[in-house]
Amino acid sequence: MASLYWERHPDGPFATLIAVATTYLHPENYDLDSLIELAKREDDEEMRVFKSELREALRDPSQLPGDELWESVEYSDGSDEAFLRQLWHDLYGDEPLDAT
Amino acid sequence: MGACDGLERGEFDVRAPDEPGELAVADGPADRAQPPEETRSTGQAYAELRQRVEGGWEPRKFEAPREELGRFDPERAALPPTSLDGAADYVEEHRAARPWLTMADGASPEARRILAAMDAGGGHSHIRHEGWVTEEASMRRAAYLEDPAQLNSGKRNLGIDGVKPDDKPHRCASTSTRITDPDAFATAFARAVEHPKVREALDKPFDPSAKPNEVIVPIADLLGPDGHRYCTGWRLEPVDGSMKTAQAKRDTWLADRAAGREPDVPEPQVRPVPTFEGGAISFFFERNDAEKRYQIATMFPRPV
Numbered sequence: 001m002a003s004l005y006w007e008r009h010p011d012g013p014f015a016t017l018i019a020v021a022t023t024y025l026h027p028e029n030y031d032l033d034s035l036i037e038l039a040k041r042e043d044d045e046e047m048r049v050f051k052s053e054l055r056e057a058l059r060d061p062s063q064l065p066g067d068e069l070w071e072s073v074e075y076s077d078g079s080d081e082a083f084l085r086q087l088w089h090d091l092y093g094d095e096p097l098d099a100t
Numbered sequence: 101m102g103a104c105d106g107l108e109r110g111e112f113d114v115r116a117p118d119e120p121g122e123l124a125v126a127d128g129p130a131d132r133a134q135p136p137e138e139t140r141s142t143g144q145a146y147a148e149l150r151q152r153v154e155g156g157w158e159p160r161k162f163e164a165p166r167e168e169l170g171r172f173d174p175e176r177a178a179l180p181p182t183s184l185d186g187a188a189d190y191v192e193e194h195r196a197a198r199p200w201l202t203m204a205d206g207a208s209p210e211a212r213r214i215l216a217a218m219d220a221g222g223g224h225s226h227i228r229h230e231g232w233v234t235e236e237a238s239m240r241r242a243a244y245l246e247d248p249a250q251l252n253s254g255k256r257n258l259g260i261d262g263v264k265p266d267d268k269p270h271r272c273a274s275t276s277t278r279i280t281d282p283d284a285f286a287t288a289f290a291r292a293v294e295h296p297k298v299r300e301a302l303d304k305p306f307d308p309s310a311k312p313n314e315v316i317v318p319i320a321d322l323l324g325p326d327g328h329r330y331c332t333g334w335r336l337e338p339v340d341g342s343m344k345t346a347q348a349k350r351d352t353w354l355a356d357r358a359a360g361r362e363p364d365v366p367e368p369q370v371r372p373v374p375t376f377e378g379g380a381i382s383f384f385f386e387r388n389d390a391e392k393r394y395q396i397a398t399m400f401p402r403p404v
Contacts (some may be wrong), residue, residue, distance in 0.1 A: 004316060012235050023313045024366035027271035029384035029397050053182040070344050 013065055016046060017053035021070040021087065031089060039091040051092070053074045058084050058097055109253055114376035147235035155372030157280075157332050162323075172290040177302065178388045178395035179221035184209050187216035194219070199251070200347035203232040203282045213287035218289065221395060223386075224249060224263050229278045229400040230285045235332065242276040242334040243370045245269070245354060259354055274343050275373060277333030277401045284330040288322040288381055289399065295321065298396070306392045316380040319401060329400040333373035339366065379403045 005012070006019040024035035041047050056066055061081045069080050077083040089098065122332070138145065150338055151252070174182050191212065195201045203226070204212040216372045218226050225247040226239070240246040249271035250262030261270040279285040285360060292298045301312035313346070319327040339346040349365045356363035386397035 002203065004314065006313070023311065027273045028382070028400060029314075029386070030271050031386075034309070034311070042308065057123065067344070074347065075336070076347040076351045078345065083314050 005065070005072055013063065014057055014069070016049040017068055018072050020046070020050045021064075021069070025073050025075065025087075027074055027076075036091060037082045054084060054088060054091075055097055057083060058088060110262065113327040122340065132193045140211040141236070143208060144234050144236040145191055147239045150239075151332055151372045153372060154294060154334055157372070158329075158330065159280065162281040162287065162330055164208040164211055165287060165303035166210045167287055168209050169208070169214060169283075169286060169290055172210075172214055174214075174221070175275060177217075177221070177289075177293045178391050178393045179217040181218065182213050182217040184213050190216040190220060200230070200232040200249075201225045203230055203285075206231070207282035207286065211283045214290055215282060221388075223396055223398060224400040225289075225340065225400060226285065227263070228276075229398070231278065231280045231282055233278050235334075238278055238332065239334045240278045240307040240320065241270075241272050242274075242336060243350075243368045245272050245350070258358060267393045274347055275333050275335040275403070277331060277376075277403075279330055280332055281288055281330050284323055284327070288319075288327075289396070291322045292396070292399065293384060298383055300395070301383070302394050304394060304395075306387070306394065308389065308392075312394055315385075316402065317383070319379050319381055328376035328379055328401075331344045331376040331379065333376070333401065333402075333403060334370045335373050335403075337369040337371060373403045376401055376403050 002021075002026070006015040009015055020035070020038075023029075024031050024038075038044070038047055039051070057069075057080070061079075061084065064080055068095075069075075073083070075083040077086060088095075118279040140148070174180060188209070191201045191204045198219065201215075204215050207215060208271045212369055215230075229246070233241075237248045238248070241248060244257075245259040246256045246258070247262045249268065250260060252262075255267065256262070259270050261268045279288060293302070295317050297315045297317060301315050304312050319331065324332060325387075336343060336346045336350065339349050346368070350368040352365045353363045353368055356365070381399055382402050383399045384397045385394045388395045
């Protein structure tokens with residue numbers, strides 16, 4: 001049976017990034033506005049991890065586990081990198097990737 | 101003039117998505133090459149035939165566990181209280197404006213009560229993933245992002261979402277699926293609401309900015325060992341061996357067409373999902389701000 005990446009690998013690499021992106025950006029329940037609001041929370045531990053994993057994935061998309069990101073989110077950007085770049089822009093605007 | 105300009109003026113300057121390609125056969129005159137008693141459109145007959153031949157689907161009636169469905173408490177799913185009589189009245193009152201409620205005509209009274217509560221509660225799973233959605237509509241959703249919930253045919257042809265406000269583009273994953281029987285659909289929903297994984301999501305402490313993650317439950321857990329036989333779907337054909345590429349090209353093709361350009365990528369192609377055996381049902385959640393609780397936003401079958 002199909003299973004969800006973050007259930008199979010709750011402590012796996014990029015599990016929070018993939019889970020949050022799927023919850024808000026899967027085509028069947030797309031809700032970017034809510035994710036933008038959520039991303040503004042600086043005191044939210046899950047969103048801190050999410051941002052950190054997004055930054056890490058953008059620095060080196062080859063570190064993402066196989067096709068798990070696309071298989072979960074089913075984005076139509078064509079590549080993990082294109083999707084992640086757009087996501088960073090949507091959520092954090094012009095904030096530099098290298099900021100800590 | 102762009103497609104949206106034409107839309108505002110009640111005109112459409114884009115080609116209908118059904119002009120070119122293999123799916124054109126689905127859109128010929130409805131009275132062509134049909135036996136006299138045929139009541140379906142050519143497109144619907146075409147899609148159903150492909151679903152039977154390539155997807156192995158046979159329409160069948162689900163035996164509703166009526167006593168079990170009768171015990172369903174809408175409040176457990178953050179839905180409005182609904183009685184059997186109230187559901188019948190609701191369907192009659194709203195069927196013109198919400199034509200997907202016609203699905204309830206073929207349902208048991210107990211399933212109708214659940215479907216009416218779902219409709220009144222604002223979720224959209226029953227609008228896009230239930231038997232009201234024909235095979236043709238499901239096929240066109242996967243190929244052309246036509247939203248079955250969009251009742252304006254011009255907007256539907258332009259891929260405009262029928263549920264979201266402000267004419268937002270409709271989105272669809274690589275696969276569009278449905279549960280073909282209203283009693284099966286209502287049963288899956290009612291049982292899911294009491295399933296521990298779904299229950300955990302629904303019972304999470306309310307956060308006005310967040311929502312629970314997707315949950316999946318085996319089809320067999322909700323509909324029994326033959327439950328997969330009540331599911332159908334259409335899936336994009338890979339492009340250059342990649343489904344990821346196929347989804348991107350679908351967007352490009354649709355954008356070109358909407359802008360009046362000749363698409364320089366192949367027209368999207370779809371085929372029936374061969375089987376749902378071993379598959380699951382996905383549940384996504386949304387906030388119910390009035391109740392300060394979570395509810396099921398949508399549910400749909402997903403093949404392995």
